[in-house]
Amino acid sequence: MSDKLISKKKPAYPISNLLSKYLTEQGRNIKIPIFYDDLLRFQGAIEVFDDDGKDTLWISCYYAEYERDEIEHSLKQMYSILHSDGSDSIIPYLNIDSIDFCTFGNTKPFRVKVRNILNDNYIFLYVKKADASRIYGLELEHLLSPNHITFLVHEETLIEEHISGIPGDTFISNHLETLPEQDKRALAKEFVKFNERCFVRLLADMRSYNYVIVITQDFDRIQYRIRAIDFDQQSYEGNSKVYKPQFLKENNAFVTLSLNVLAKESIEQYEKEERSLLAKRATNSHKRLKNLINCMKKDTISTPEKIKELKAGLFKLTKDVNFKKSKNMGELLSNGLDYITRNYVNENPYIIK
Structure with missing residues (x-):
C-alpha cells in the first residue's frame, strides 16, 4: 500500500527569500564553515555493515590528505556553532571519527561522528542538501510536537543534529x-x-x-x-x-x-x-x-x-x-x-x- 500512496521521487524545492528571512529572524540561518558540496569531494569509500553483516546503505568516505585536515577542522567548527558558542575553544578536544554518505533516499545526507577525546562521548550530526519541504517540516516539528529540533541553514546546505532512538x-x-x-x-x-x-x-x-x-x-x-x-x-x-x-x-x-x-x-x-x-x-x-x-x-x-x-x-x-x-x-x-x-x-x- 505504501508504494502506491507515496510519490516515487519528490523534487527538492529551493529556499525562498521569504523563508530565508524567517530563518534568519529565528537564528536558523547562519554562516557556516563548510558546505554540502565540500563533502562530495571524497576520493573513495567503503560499505558500512551492521552487527549482523547487513548492508546499511551508508558508505564510509575518505578524503585526500591535503583536504582532510581542512574538512575535519570545519566540521569541528560546525559542531561548536551547533552545540556551543561557536568559538574554537572546544575544537582541540574534538575528533572526527567518521564521515559517512547515504546512498538511499532523496537528501543523500552525510553523517558525521564527532567524539570528545576527554570523555569518549560522541554525537552525530548530518550535512544535507537544503530542501524547503524538509525545513518547513523541521520547523513545524519544533513548534507543534513535544520535541525540540536543532538545525542550521546556509544557502543550499542544511545541518541537523542527530535524533536518538x-x-x-x-x-x-x-x-x-x-x-x-x-x-x-x-x-x-x-x-x-x-x-x-x-x-x-x-x-x-x-x-x-x-x-x-x-x-x-x-x-x-x-x-x-x-x-x-x-x-x-x-x-x-x-x-x-x-x-x-x-x-x-x-x-x-x-x-x-x-x-x-x-x-x-x-x-x-x-x-x-x-x-x-x-x-x-x-x-x-x-x-x-x-x-x-x-x-x-x-x-x-x-x-x-x-x-x-x-x-x-x-x-x-x-x-x-x-x-x-x-x-x-x-x-x-x-x-x-x-x-x-x-x-x-x-x-x-x-x-x-
Missing part, C-alpha cells in the same frame, strides 16, 4: 513482541497520538524506518515516545491517507498492536487529547507559526494536482468549506490548525480567554 523497523523486528502488556499499551497509545499528530500537521511518509522509538526510564515504568526523523514529505502529497502512518503497510504491526490492546473508546480519547495538545501548541506559538505558514502560503512546495486532491480529501473528512477554498499547501495547513483550534481550544470552557 531505536529505528521503528528495528524495534518492530527485535523488541515489539517481547514487551510486557503494560508497555504494549503505552506504546500503542503513543502510536495513536503520533498518527494523529502527523495527520494534523501534514507530515507524510512515516514508514517505520522514518521514525524512532525513544525509551525513557521513569521511576516506576518505561515511557515511550515516537519521533519523526524524516521531514522531506512535509505538505507534499495529495492523498490524505499518506499523512496517517496507520495506512502504511510498514506500520501494520503497530496498527495491530493498538487494536489488540486498546479499546475503541481509548483510541478516540487519545486522538482527542493529541488534537487538543496540538491546538494549544499552535496557540502558544501563534506569532512564530503564523510567520512560518505565511512563508508556506507564498511558496511552491507541491503540485497543483496534489493540492487539489488533498483539499478535496480534507473537505470530505471534515465538511469544513475552508479546505475547499484553500489555494495551496500553506493554506491547507493553516485551515487544519484553525479547525482543531476552534474545536479543541476555543470551545473549552476551562480556557481563560
Whole structure:
C-alpha cells in the first residue's frame, strides 16, 4: 500500500527569500564553515555493515590528505556553532571519527561522528542538501510536537543534529513482541497520538524506518515516545491517507498492536487529547507559526494536482468549506490548525480567554 500512496521521487524545492528571512529572524540561518558540496569531494569509500553483516546503505568516505585536515577542522567548527558558542575553544578536544554518505533516499545526507577525546562521548550530526519541504517540516516539528529540533541553514546546505532512538523497523523486528502488556499499551497509545499528530500537521511518509522509538526510564515504568526523523514529505502529497502512518503497510504491526490492546473508546480519547495538545501548541506559538505558514502560503512546495486532491480529501473528512477554498499547501495547513483550534481550544470552557 505504501508504494502506491507515496510519490516515487519528490523534487527538492529551493529556499525562498521569504523563508530565508524567517530563518534568519529565528537564528536558523547562519554562516557556516563548510558546505554540502565540500563533502562530495571524497576520493573513495567503503560499505558500512551492521552487527549482523547487513548492508546499511551508508558508505564510509575518505578524503585526500591535503583536504582532510581542512574538512575535519570545519566540521569541528560546525559542531561548536551547533552545540556551543561557536568559538574554537572546544575544537582541540574534538575528533572526527567518521564521515559517512547515504546512498538511499532523496537528501543523500552525510553523517558525521564527532567524539570528545576527554570523555569518549560522541554525537552525530548530518550535512544535507537544503530542501524547503524538509525545513518547513523541521520547523513545524519544533513548534507543534513535544520535541525540540536543532538545525542550521546556509544557502543550499542544511545541518541537523542527530535524533536518538531505536529505528521503528528495528524495534518492530527485535523488541515489539517481547514487551510486557503494560508497555504494549503505552506504546500503542503513543502510536495513536503520533498518527494523529502527523495527520494534523501534514507530515507524510512515516514508514517505520522514518521514525524512532525513544525509551525513557521513569521511576516506576518505561515511557515511550515516537519521533519523526524524516521531514522531506512535509505538505507534499495529495492523498490524505499518506499523512496517517496507520495506512502504511510498514506500520501494520503497530496498527495491530493498538487494536489488540486498546479499546475503541481509548483510541478516540487519545486522538482527542493529541488534537487538543496540538491546538494549544499552535496557540502558544501563534506569532512564530503564523510567520512560518505565511512563508508556506507564498511558496511552491507541491503540485497543483496534489493540492487539489488533498483539499478535496480534507473537505470530505471534515465538511469544513475552508479546505475547499484553500489555494495551496500553506493554506491547507493553516485551515487544519484553525479547525482543531476552534474545536479543541476555543470551545473549552476551562480556557481563560
